[in-house]
Amino acid sequence: MAKIIYTHTDEAPLLATYSFLPIIEAYASTAGVDVETRDISLAGRIIAQFPELLSDEQRIDDALAELGELATTPEANIIKLPNISASIPQLKAAVKELQEQGYAIPDYPENPQTDEEKATRAKYDKVKGSAVNPVLREGNSDRRAPASVKNYAKAHPHRMGAWSADSKTNVATMGKGDFRSNEKSVVVEADDTLSIVHVGADGTETVLKDAVKVLAGEVVDATFMDVAALRRFLVEQVARAKADDVLFSAHLKATMMKVSDPIIFGHVVQAFFPTLFEQYGEQLAAAGISPNDGLGGLLSAVEGLPDGAAIKAAVEQGLADGPALAMVDSDKGITNLHVPSDVIIDASMPAMIRTSGHMWGPDGEEADTLAVIPDSSYAGVYQTVIDDCxxxxxxxxxxMGxxxxxxxxxxxxxxxxxxDKTFEIPAAGTVEVRAGDGAVLLSHDVQPGDIWRACQTKDAPIRDWVKLAVTRARATGAPAVFWLDETRAHDRNLIxxxxxxxxxxxxxxxxxxxxAPAEATAYSLERIRRGEDTISVTGNVLRDYNTDLFPILELGTSAKMLSIVPLMNGGGLFETGAGGSAPKHVQQLVKENYLRWDSLGEFFALAASFEHLATTAGNARAQILADTLDRATGTFLDQDKSPTRRVGGIDNRGSHFYLGLFWAEELAQQSEDAELAAAFASLASTLRENEQKIVDELAAVQGxxxxxxxxxxxxGAKADAVMRPSATLNAALAAL
Known part of the structure; x- marks a missing residue:
């Protein structure tokens, strides 16, 4: 039987799955397609790490490892919803919740000392940050706005904040002493096993990482952030924001860059509150309170300290003495520096640009902003867009194009x-990347606290990436621009x-x-303003940034993108958009039983998945399901059945009902398969006749x-009951 794997993830996408999956299963079954789920949620990933501590009923398989193996096979057909890329505070919160639910899992060891603590930490390190994507993405990414979404955005343009020619909003970046300027790169000539070694000033050698396997033609890079230069830079930017009378904000990615960016975030916190850390830094460190966890964690943790009240007063004084700080939630006093995962650069910078170059200040008003992006690798992309606006x-x-x-x-x-190739350096010396024969391929002189990191890019994916770029350029007629900078070591080798x-x-x-990225941005913006399309062909980090930046400006959201990953061994991975807003949606659901998550990305991914199945398995009915779903999605957009923001409107559950109705009507009307049409004629009639009743049942629970x-x-039972409150709709699907 043909099979689609539908991932069980987190937050709003997970809740939406309880509502949408029964529709998918019912419709797919008519084409002989089985839909199975795999739990790759943060909680599921944690549970899978500790089977020896759990009861038989609590144990679950390591679904992520299973899907990673599946992704290397031609049979793979995986629909991947957004999942939590856990920061340490999120990981700790998930562990606490699981413990309260009766799972006997250990606490996250902040500073592991014993072998047992180190083993536990290693298991948690496999779970946190961007743990899912590297495992599943056994292909390169083709991400674009479907024609139906682009046409809808043109016909119903979202609101864009006006820009002023005298806007003081800018990006601040280092340019020297940062990851970009310190980068070195080499192409290895033959298969090898590398090691990363720290050589102390006294000659003592410490292996930071061994058994790093590389293949012939692989690009290996290494670089470091000079922390002394970083701290000088941050102090200068705090003063600059104060002098320019603009909001101060930091934009990092403490989820994907799960080792380096939380450390950088901690330095930002210290630079903003210098007096606090001069007076109480040793006391905070002795209590295990790290600035890397953010101001929110610090304020919570000092409650039990003898000087807790004085420390809180020092924080308040720091806020008063410094520049106005950009806010995540000004009503609740949650600042840009409260939680490292609250302000993620790929979502926060486009949102700022879309809102007149403004962020929200402590007074609840919008204001010009100094966006601090320490590493200069891609900061110029955002400065170019700001200058253009x-x-x-x-x-x-x-x-716009x-x-x-x-x-x-x-x-x-x-x-x-x-x-696992990023390190906070403990002592002065040199970090070397050594070949198997001991030859030094790359080296950097480092000081205590510097952040050193390495990465690998294999040759086969690069070759496939070039092929995909040419394929898309041929299919669309649009220029394809490789965003590569010949003055950067890594990019020179890729060029x-x-x-x-x-x-x-x-x-x-x-x-x-x-x-180069800034030039590619300017080229693309010039074409955008003429209504022309341009394919950006980028590395993985810029892929992440660009697939939020441009969709948020074009469509108002990145959640409505079609994201196809043609897997290198013939399978397909279909991603459903970004999940940056998912936490707020869950909070609203719990408060007032209203989920405003938009599942449009799931609709697009599902159609592409059926189409892939039709091609690879020769399943004609899967193609009919794909074609009719595309047409139904067009009707869905034309009739504006996406979730509204507030109680009283259509929420996620109502949007699923209407998609199911339009899809059933398209299937009933198609002429390729009379038996299939007859099967859906009754369902379409039932749904249409009971439209108001179903809408009323869905709306009755709101508030x-x-x-x-x-x-x-x-x-599961509670979530299912919350997300499927229409008995009429449930009965109609069961009858199919």
């Missing part, structure tokens, strides 16, 4: 910071490979460019609190 005004979603993306990500390509592999393809009549039995691991 300052000169030319806000973009017009009704007329699109920037689809071809992203290099297969086999964990360019996963800087989200793996050589791109230039070597492009002649393997027919590029006649195509426009293929190689431009009161909802009990789902847990945030990170909801109770």
């Amino acid at each position: 300052r000169a030319n005004g806000a973009f017009d979603p009704a007329t 699109s920037v689809p993306n071809v992203g290099l990500m297969a086999k964990a390509a360019e996963e800087y910071g989200s793996h 050589e490979k791109v230039q070597a592999y492009l002649p393997e393809h027919d590029t006649e009549g195509l426009t293929i460019e190689i431009l 009161s609190p909802a009990d789902i039995g847990g945030y990170y691991r909801p109770d």
Whole structure:
């Protein structure tokens, strides 16, 4: 039987699954397609690490490892919903909830000392940060706005904040002493096993990482952040924001860059509150309170300290003495520096640009902002967009072009910071990357506290990436621009490979460019304003940034993108959009039984999954399901059945009902398969005749609190009851 794997993830996407999956299962069954789930949620990943501590009923398989193996096979057909890329505070919160639910799992060891604590920490390190994507992404990324979404955005443009020519909003970045400027890169000539070694000033050698396997032609990079330079830079930016009378904000990615960026975040916190850490730094450290966890964690943790009240007063004084601090929630006093995972650069910077270059201040008002992005690798992309808006005004979603993306990500390509090759250096010396024969391939002189990291990009994914870029350029006629900078060590090696592999393809009549990121941004923006499309062909980090930046400007959200990963061994991975807003949606559901999560990304991924199944398994009915779902989604958009923001409107459950109704009607009307049409004629009639009754049943539950039995691991029965409150709809699906 043909099979689709539908991932069980976290937060709003998970809750939406309880409502949408029964529709998918019912419709797919008519084409002989089995839909199975696999639990790759944060809670599920944690539970799978500790089977020896749990009862038989509590144990679950390591679904992520299973899917990682499946992704390397031609049979793979995986729909991947957004999942939590856990910061340490999120990981701790999930552990606490699971313990309260009766799971005898250990606490997260902050400073492991014993072998047992180190083993526990290693298990948690496998779970936190961007743990899922590198495992599943055994192919490169093709991400674009479906035509139906782009047309809807042009016909119903979202609101864009006006820009002023005298806006004081800017990006601040280091330019020297940072990861970009210290980067070194090498292409290994043969299969090898590398090691990473710290050589102390006294000659003492410490192996930081051994058995790093590499393949011939692989690009290996290493770099470090000079923390002394970082601290000087941050102090200067706090003073600059104060002098310019703009909000101070820091934009990092403490989820994907799960080792480096929380450390950098901690330095930002210390730079903003210098007096606090001069007076109480030793006391905070002795109590195990780390600035890396953010101001929120610090304020909670000092409650039990003898000087807790004085420390809180010092925080208040720091807020008064410094520049106005950008806020996550000004009503609740949650600042930009409260939680490292609250302000994620790929979502926060586009949102700021869309809102006149403003963030929210402590007074609850919008204001110009100094966006601090310490590493200069891609900071210029955002400065270029800001400069363009300052000169030319806000973009017009009704007329602007699109920037689809071809992203290099297969086999964990360019996963800087989200793996086990990032280290906070304990002592002065040199870090060396050594070949198996002892030859030093890369080296850096480092000081205590510097953040050193390495990454790998295999040759086969690069070759596949070039092929996919040419394929998309040929399919669309749009220029394909490789965002690569010849003055950066890593990019120089990639440029050589791109230039070597492009002649393997027919590029006649195509426009293929190689431009540095800031130049590529300017090129794309010029075309956008003319209504023209440009394919951005990027590495993995820029893929992450660009597939939020441009969709948020074009469509108002990145959740409505079609994201296809043609797996290198013939399978398909279909991603459903971004989940950055998912936590707020869950909070609203629990408070007033209203889920405003938009499942449009799931609709697109499902259609692409059926289409892939039709091609690979020769399943004609799967193709009919794909075609009719596409048409139903068009009707869904035309009739504006997406969730509204507030109680009283259509929420996620209502949007699923209408998608199911339109899809059933399309299936009943199609002429390719009379038996299939007859099967859906009755369902379509039932749903249409009971439309108002179903809508009323779904709306009746709104406005009161909802009990789902847990945030990170909801109770299945409770969540199912909350997300499927229409007995009429449930009975109609069961009848099919």
